[in-house]
Amino acid sequence: MHLQFFGAAGEVTGSCHILEVGHHRILLDCGLIQGGVTHGERNREPFPFDAAQIDAVILSHAHIDHSGRLPLLHKRGFRGPVFATAACRDLARVLLLDCASIAAHDAARAARRRRRNGGQGTVEPLFTEADAEAVLGLFRSVRYGQPFQVLPGVELTFRDAGHILGSACVCLRLVEGDLERRLVFSGDLGQYDSPILRDPEAGIAADLVLMESTYGGRQHRDREATLAEFGEILLRTRRDGGNVLIPAFAVGRSQEVLYQLGTHYDEWQLADWQVFLDSPMAIEASEVYWRHSELFDEEARELHRREESMPALPNLRLCRTAEESMAINRFTNGAIVIAGSGMCTGGRIVHHLKHNLPRSECDLVFTGYQAAGTLGRALVDGRDEVRILGSVVPVNARVQTLGGFSAHGDQADLLRWYSGVEGEPPVWLVHGEPDASAALRDVLSRSGVQAGIAEPGLRLDLGTLGKTAQG
Ligand SMILES: [Zn+2]
Structure with missing residues (x-):
């Protein structure tokens, strides 16, 4: 019985881990690598396993960095089931089809570039819409809280992770001969007391935990303070006669922003505003959200x-x-x-930025993390002018960041989730930049928990719970 780290080990994207129980091989997530200059090539690299030999995939949630290489897995021979919650399956449909259309776009652009440089021929996209449809046809939905026999010796129970709709912690009871192990993979964990979604669940038993660490070294700003600030921005911009632009990710942040606007409608005097959700993907994702109200928290x-x-x-x-x-x-x-896009790297927000950034009476409000090298980051960093769609645009609008809107729990949330796992089991940290993972490891270690940081290729023997040779 072994577990091997492949993706989102030492970084945030490309989540993928390989579980071997008896002669079965199961993937936990199969995510796309995002960001960085080499991500395009890295996604195309061969998997360190034979896709046709994978018996099943268990998907923690629909975000592309967890699900985005599933169509590629199918293209390379995978034909087994993909287990996910029903809401995760519905969101994965929206996201994977969008991903396929971006892949087609990227391939066409690469072919044009090749022709300009005297080359010829087409460039094959990473995967096509047909590949995405094919793997979506392999999804099988599993309810939260109900143990499900995935394969002989592999029993799966999903617990709510409170991160996006349908997100789950993957709780596994594994049996191989006389050996029995409980392995828990946190997936991505949400903030406690966030709107719409329920809190991450407690009361999970484990011998070993695989845990995300995106904000392992950070504390978020208080939610009440964030909302008060949002309200003030809206009132002031209305007074000044400007517009408010909110770059947002299609799944999660868009729905939360709409929810907050709805619940604070009177308080923020929204009756004389027009609110535009200008993203076909966010509209589709919102429809999936409202269709799955059975997963909402009490208030929602x-x-x-x-x-x-x-x-x-x-x-x-x-x-x-x-x-x-x-x-x-x-x-x-x-x-x-x-x-979208949430980091202003493309999408319709770019056009609105071009029109509104030069105007000092307008506001640009960021609700999520802005990665280095993106237009969003340049704006957050306070640049006086930026390049948009080929022209230089002066930045006179006010640029604000509302930190309390993150879909990821902060260090306190992550520790709170771990404290709800019975038996204080050893932890391997995944899904974090090295500094964030190290910060979380240190605080766990100080409280006596055995904690390590996952590295790509590291293989654990789940019998001894120790490392084996690097594979
Ligand atoms: Zn996520």
């Missing part, structure tokens, strides 16, 4: 019952087409525009 469920629609925002306009998106430009004031 109560609101859903009362209002019969979610979110309760009478002035919300959903912009699906390019024409609807361009029509937003007519609003010189009183528009709240939620659009």
Whole structure:
């Protein structure tokens, strides 16, 4: 019985771990590598295993850095089931099909570049829409809290991870001969007391824990303070006669921002604003959210019952087409525009930035992490001018970051989740930049917990719970 780290070991994206029980091989997640100059090539590299020999995949949640290489896995021969919650499956459909269209785009661009340099021929996309559809056809949904026999000797129970809709901690009871082990993979963990979603679940028993550490070294700003600040920004921008732009990820942040606008509608005097959700993918993801109200926390469920629609925002306009998106430009004031991409690296937000950044009465509000090298990061860093769609645009709008909106728990949340795992088992940290993982390891170690940081290729013997040779 072995566990080997492959992706999201020593970094944040590309989540993938390989579990061997008897003669069965199971993947925990199969995510896309994102960011960094070499991610394109890294995603194309051969897997360190034969895809056709993988018996099953267990998917913690739909985010692309956990699910994005599933179509590639199918393309390379995988035909087994993919176990996920029903909401995770529905969101994965939205995200994987979008991923396939981006892959087609990237391939066409690479082919054009090749032709410009005198070469010829087409460039094969990482995977196609047909590959995505094929792997989506292999999904089998498993309910939270109900033990499910995945394979002989492998029993799976999903527990709510509170990160995005349908996100789960993967709790496994593994049996091989006389050996029995309980392995828990946290997936990504949400903040406690965040809106819409339930808190991460406690009461999990484990002999070994695999735990995310994205914000292992950080404390988030208080949620109440974040909301108060958001309200002030809206009131001030309305007074100044400007617009508010909110770059947001399609799954998670977009829904939370809409939910907060809905629940603070009167307090923030939103009646004389127009709210635009300018992203077909975010619209689809929102529909999946509202369809799965059975997974909401008490408060959101109560609101859903009362209002019969979610979110309760009478002035919300959903912009699906390019024409609807361009029509937003007519609003010189009183528009709240939620659009992707979350880090301003592309998507419709870029056009809105071009129109509104030069205007000092407008506000740009970030709700998520901005990676180095992105336009979002340049703006957060306070640049006076930026390059957008080939022109230099002066930045006169106010740029704000609301830290309390993160989908990931901070160090206190991560420690709180671990304290809910019975038996104080050893921990291997995954899904974190080296500094963040080290910070969490140190605080766990100081309280007497045996904690290590996963490295790619490191293989653990689940019998002894110790390392074996690097593979
Ligand atoms: Zn995630």
